Amino acid sequence: MKKLRNMGVIAASTAALLTLAACSGTGTPSDGSTPRGGAESAIVKADIAKLAQYSNAKPSVDVVALNKKPPAGKTMDIINCAVPVCALYTKDAQQAAAALGWKTKVVTTQFTPESYTATWTSVVQDKPDVVFAAAVLPSALVKSQVDALHSAGAIVLTYAGDAPAGAGTPYTYSKANSAEQSQQGMVQGLIAVADAKAGPNVMFLAVPDTPSAAPTGAALKKVVEAAGGTFNSLNVNTADIGTKAPAEVVSFLQAHPAVKYVALPWDDWISGLPGALKSAGLSSIKVIGTAANATSEKDLQTGLIYRSIVHPTGQNAWFMIDAAVRQMVGDKVGDPNPAGPVSVVEPNNISAIGDASQWPHLDSLFKKAWRVG
Template identity: 25%
Template sequence: MKKLLTVVLLLMATAITGCGTDKNATPQAGSGSTDNGVAEAKAFLSDYLKPPTSVGVTQPLSEKPPTEQTVVGLEGPFGTSKVVAAGWKAATEALGWTYKGIDIGTDPEGIQKAFSSALSLNPAPDAIIAAGSPKSSFSAQLAEAKSRGIAVISNSTLDEAGTGDGLTATVGGAPDSELAGKILAAEVVADSDANAHVALFTLPAYPVLGGFTDSFQANLSAWCPNCSVTVVEQQATDIGTKTPSSVVSTFQADQELDYAVFALGDMTIGVSPALKASGLADRVKILGQLASAPNIASVAAGTEYAWTAFPAPSFGWTSVDAIARHSVGDDPKVDTDAVYATMLLTKDSVADLAQDTDGNFIGVVDYEDQWKKLWLIDQ
């Protein structure tokens, strides 16, 4: 059985490493009536109902990056991870660079093995991108990369760069996850009229997802003190196998629950059919962060309720932007501070999404041109 942790929602703002932007600030709990909470949630949501117009970074490089760089991407096991990795490849090719991907799989030691493989390449890479795994899980490899002058970019973690351990830059950390948590908390409060009971499914092996779960709970509590959350922990290997039955059993065990929130879009594989087969489809609303192409299609079809849109292809370009800045001596902190382009995806807004031919949300239609302009390409 999965560990069920019923959370009494009296949390304050999260204290995750790398605090979020002002937009992520948690409203003060208990400051008004339920009606005020609903009104405040709706007001917050108004900024995220229309498609974004920027990739999130606007500062050009100080000069064109060098040619003949080699980048290795340590690619995660999920569908969304593969789309991000495709963005790494496309971005490096736009710069005339060489890209090599190495799969890390779901083995806990996979990141170490993949990183070691990258370090063994001849010629050695100029930069390595690691996604989702905290730097503590590859500390020995990171130290070797530092000693050899190889840049290391980490995305989708809570780690910090500039601490002397060899991490060159981080992208897609706490601010993005916290913002997604706040957007979805606002949607649940508004949709339920401040009367929601939520089961939140997450993957504790990926600490950055904790930023989302903490933010969701804190903001839901602030806007809706009477709402409740039950956190249900999953493993990466449960996705598409044990997770669907875990969702069903969670809702069968607690008849008050009415929202299923997921910390990662790929976690919903097989969930809708399982709910339908159990007679729960009409009762349970599915929503979450980091929507994949199947999640977007499911919202359009009405089988899933709402997601925060994740521009996976463009997000991949953000890591390469950090490498490009490092290569010319610019500070890649602009990528660390940037919050990726997002919006609330519902059946009402899905038609407005900018998508690629595979159905992935790309943020803005001209995202590639926006990045190339920052890199001084064709100038």
Template identity: 25%
Template sequence: MAAGVVLVAGCGSSSSDAGSDGGGAAADTAAAEAMVAKYGEPLTSVDLPPLEKTPEAGKSVVFVTNNIPESQYLAEGSIAAAKLLGWNAKSIVYDASSPTGLTAAFAQAVDEAPDGVMTNATNTTDYAAAAKEFAAKNIPVVTSNTTDPIGAPIIANVADPSQYELAGKIVASYVVAQKGDEASVAMFNIPSFPILKAYEDAFKAEFLRLCPDCHYESHAVQPGDIGTKIPSQVVSAIQRNPSINFASMGFGAVGTGVSGALASAGLNDTKIIGIQPTTENLEATSNGTEDMWLASPITGMGWKSVDALARYFNGEDVEVATKAQVPFVIITKDNAEDYMPRAEVDGGDYEAVFEPIWKLN
């Protein structure tokens, strides 16, 4: 989702940047390797301090989200976390490809009149009427994977642009560490998710900083084309430019069907990389058909969203929920099996992680 890329209905669009005029400057592989080395450790911390007191039971919360797998992981975490606190929790799911699904889902959330709302991957500008209602009724909203600033009704953003900018720098570093001056990237991203622009902008800037003469191009794709049109779009891009050795996905589900399409076309030298892998991406990485995914604890973001509401209801500082660092880990064939089926803190045993934080034991 590079700046300047325009989404064309029914197809992908692209822009190309062959790199700045670096005058033959060598790639800074040492800096790239140093960045990569920082993110090979297991996910062990949610970076949150304990609450001052146990949250009150009986709250009613809803999670509004799209039907993309990564979002469902996040929703699952939020529902499980809310139930651990003795809250009534409900997930409202809409089709990401539907032109009216999002607004209808948020209208339903308004009608539910909950104590708190959680959402992800959609900004308040996309549900402006509902956001106004939430603010008027003092219903707090916790968001994630958006560019929303903190301000009514948003009380916390547990995966904000700064986290995605860091992710972009890490993935760009991986590419340069692997291929140096020969690195050539095609990015496939979804402009309807504003947070992905922050990711791609950071990726592109860091990639061309580390390797000024390397090739970079961007392709806008659509949620409704995941697993259908996107694989052929990737194949076409690489056939047009066979030098591309990394096809970078905006997030895991974007890569659905891509490895098979590349293999069928005989394009075996292009590696698939990205962020926020699904279980299927981890399986593909384990068997070598996909190369690298930068993982963060997506289910854990759901737990952190509930934690933010708990702090708000307790009258405690909520700012920490936004500032808490999202942990990242680089997953390749060498360690993919260690993170199956998902890359989560302490293997996903979040009850054990949050019980002491929430003073439940």
């Protein structure tokens, strides 16, 4: 089974949906930038040191060879979602399937219960061998569909979901899971603490309609408050990326002038935000992203994003398919809910990271391990 040799270094990283009002905060309102005691100052120093563990731009990755070549001719339905990060997963899933000689069908869900359940129902009707899914809404909505697929013998792979995979579940493997999302939120918190050199005042864009955002926010909150800072959250809807959301962020910041950092649940949320902040005279706000992509790397170079975190969408997709082929040939799948790796993206390491959407680019390793190239 595959193993990530760097995980001991890099991974030093759904809870219930955030039950918050349209905007709410936790912690005592203050400037959030001054530690409240010596013990907290020690925590800040420890956080700054811990952040250095997440600066490896080129993690070492090993994909263990299969005991035999996997079967060709399988069918795989890919459930895509209507935001760019899902398209990255879909692209690599298609490439991995093509390397195996599998046929793929892509269906795209919107961020509504009606669309989500209808999409999964259509997949059940297709009777695929494998399902590769953006699990972007609560798993309870599609429990009957997932159970039906599992009963029919389909291998179900998910990312960004709230349901763990493994023994006793209908899911074989998950990525961008709660553990991985928590890891990214934790690193976002470390970034804010290290920059403030104290307990920071942070606002997180909570997205109740997407389960994967909740673990990110919870981990961020834990780090910020442990350092003596203040955590705030603003509920936004995925459908409002680049439209209503930037104005909602500005309104929140104007009502909470002590906030100095805005943390994104993933970098697609940068759409329209820098312009809105500039127009409102809030250009000093530092935006901390995650799930960096090629577009957000450019925004980071120009200062629109202060820091981001790269998690390997491409690598995740290939490892998801890898879990399916291992199950098919009788090899051990290993940890069905692995976290990481992640790395902090900043202006001076963008060239080393390369295309964040393909970081690190590993298709040749998988093809060799699968005996297909």
